[in-house]
Amino acid sequence: MMIRRTLRMITALTATCAVALAGGVGTAQAEESHVSSQKQLLFYNHAYSVVDRETADAVENSAYLREFANFEVRTTTGGGMTWKGRYLKGRETYIELFGEGDLPGQDALYGSAGLGVSTERTGDLAKVTTQLAALGISDPAKYRQTRDFGDGVPIPWFDTIRTTGDQYEAFDPWAMEYFPEYFADPRSQTEPASYDGDVSRERYLPDAYADHLMRDIRYINIGVPARDLANTVPLLKAGGFDVTVTGGGAIATGGGTTIQLDSVAREKAGLKQVSMSLNQSVATRHEERIGRSTLVVGPGANAEWTFDAPQ
Template sequence: MVMSRALLRRIVVLAAVLAVALTTAVVGGAGPAGAAARHPWPGRQLLFFNHAYGVFDRTTADAIEHSDYLREFANFQVRTTTGAGGETWTGRYLLGHQTYLELFGIGDVPGKDGELGAAGMGVSTEHAGDLTTVTDRLPAEGVPDPVTFPQTRDFGDGVPVPWFDSVYTTEDYDTFGAWAMEYRPEYFADPRSNTEPARYPGDVGRDRYLPNDYRDHLMRDVTGIELGITRRDLDATLPLLRAGGFVVHADATGAVVRRGGTTIRFDAVPVDQVGVRRIAMSLNRPTGHRHTETIGHSTLVVGPGPSAVWTFATA
């Protein structure tokens, strides 16, 4: 599915795109966090949680890949994708209605992006042209030179198909980054994408992109995610989310980001404590009992009721 931001970073470097570091922010100060108070963005939300990825220990990643329960619980896939420049990556995917998860093990992604605790998050538009608006807002959020990149996908014939346009705030990161994306009409037009017809003019939304096989399983969507990331990575992430219309509450311990159906909790931690910690999911139907599934060094609790929580061990 969608290429992780970690791989986007490497392709940008290979393509010799100039990386411009984000002006360091201090939450509540004169940097991007303070700029948000001076530049509120009224009106409709432009960016929505699309997916998150994380790198887990090999035991947990292998248990996820071979879990019979996950194949019942969600539209679960293990797939290798080829992106721009011939880069390939193999991920374990739990695909929902509008959101999904992309899970790696240590070493599945080269370099430090494949180290334990590395993670990232994609947020996407629902209307064509909204990514341009978000990009134009970033200077007011303390990001004078956003980094943009057009991603492609190779369906196996060696011919790259435009997939999505992306923007992120910096190439200077520790272990986590967020990027904004807008799917391209050429991708929707290709029958191999298996996407749905537009529901309205300019529809580039998540409903259209993701398949409807989620209906045959319990998992519906990601409603919450908690991550430990460094302060520097947090300061580079919040301007993008603010520019996209998310509601951000930041303090000395981290930030809580809401709006659009998914709540994101960032805990500012030392680099040796980073990683995906907890994922909350909605279900297509409520369950009458509690089911607990141990998957490597993680625990998935489903029900009772219309929700599930997946907790991962931290170092």
């Protein structure tokens, strides 16, 4: 409980200043986010990966992760599927982990992964579609996802586009845009809009991250098969990321998160590393072994989570 108590003490000490500045700073931050979204259409939203069963179980039962991050194990129903995920959620970004066998079909295999990049404003997904056409992809695959909160009444959740409707080998990249109707539904427990057309990641995610150390994901490294990589690069370019492609893979920067995708054989695919910013700097280094992964927190305001290579 030390992490949470420390953060709450800091919150209490800064409360007076926060109240005094709330109007001007809050408005400025909303406007800054709005301007940023006009320059870049897509932003890292979340990634998922299937890890080995030992690591998945260790993540699910880790007491440290529950203190370190806004951590949740949740079963979700949407689009005719039900899945159980292990989530570490920040202010705007998150990571979702599955164990081998948790998902249906080929997604159940170790190393399967996916990347969701999302818009911050209503209508920007249509602009991404236009940008894809300029890159030679005139007919992207489209899909509308719904969510059922358990009462049997599904609600539109988000729209997606992919550069191809062909089955991926191990890595599924998509662009998404949340529905205003989802935010308007009280079951979603989301925040009010900060500007016209606000369908942002920050609005979607809860503010519980402030009670923990983890703030956001700033870097992610995933091994992906070459064919899947080729289908991902145009999507990132259309979204406004600065993409560098080499023989070994691709690096996309923009919006505060760097995405590194290494071109690998299928048997080497999967999550390699996640780097996270923290809500506060920590003085000492803490190392936590979680299954076949290692989370190193500090010193400073950063944490790195590495995952062992497949055996």
